[in-house]
Amino acid sequence: MGHPFSIFERPFDPALEEVAAELLRLDPYGEHWAEVLRHTYDMIYNGQETGRYRWDQLMKTEKTHFGTLFEINAQRKFGFADGDSTDYRIVDQQVDAKRSQTEGAWMLPPEIIDEIALVATASDQDSVWSLGLIRVTTDVRKESVNRDKKSQLNDFGKRSVRWIWRNAPLRPNVLLQLPQRIVDEIFDHRHGTQRTHRLFRAAEGRVVHRNIVATVSRQLDPQKRVRYNGGSRSALQPEGYLILSGLYHHGIAQALGVPVPLADEYISVRVVPSTDETGALIEGRCWRRARPGETVEEPAPRIGEEPEERDVTSG
Structure with missing residues (x-):
């Protein structure tokens, strides 16, 4: 599927690298992550009942629900343990899953500050997907927050994502x-x-x-x-x-x-x-x-x- 790829602009993070190594051990070529994303798109379209096949045909609430389905489907696929304040526990590290249609637009809640975020994005239109890791510290977040006190990565944070797969192929629609x-x-x-x-x-x-x-x-x-x-x-x-x-x-x-x-x-x-x-x-x-x-x-x-x-x- 894709090839491991990483960019380091931040100090070496041993715990984050342990998580990255475990993800690669479980899925060396990203095939299972690609299956999770393909399956999540197909679930949210619900084409047999609705006839829908494109992102822009979804309602706003459905687009928001995509992230939750992605987290659930990934946990089913890989058997990750539940985290304490995060979605998963991977090699005894707290990891929170975040998916966005646009790279860099992941919404990061305050409860995962100093924890690891697993960030994913995909384009069904372009048949590609990406997945990486980042330690969510205050220096990688934007200062502005929404009503839920969630924020996004700033420019430094976007450059600091430790990509595991980048623009890997997604089974085409x-x-x-x-x-x-x-x-x-x-x-x-x-x-x-x-x-x-x-x-x-x-x-x-x-x-x-x-x-x-x-x-x-x-x-x-x-x-x-x-x-x-x-x-x-x-x-x-x-x-x-x-x-x-x-x-x-x-x-x-x-x-x-x-x-x-x-x-x-x-x-x-x-x-x-x-x-x-x-x-x-x-x-x-x-x-x-x-x-x-x-x-x-x-x-x-x-x-x-x-x-x-x-x-x-x-x-």
């Missing part, structure tokens, strides 16, 4: 990658099944998380809208589309030269028969990814489906 007019067209149909078909047409060659399918379909058992027997696999097959599951079709994705989805993701690929026997061998024939604008004259081959596929959930 495909609805934020597509042009807005295309997304509007996807949602501009009364039936969830048709919206799902439009999604896989528009997102050809892009990874689609299962939560996005749920957001677009807004139906019970949204993954049923992907499968054969009435789902997008059968509806788009005559147009040359395969819809690959990361759980069972990663080999086909590799052979077709497209991004390989994870177990809770899909990728749609428009294919044509391969005349030089390169590409993916499916049903006894070789198939390759169709070039942009290339006419598809044969239906896509049928790929296998496994019943366990519907039991995979995001974390």
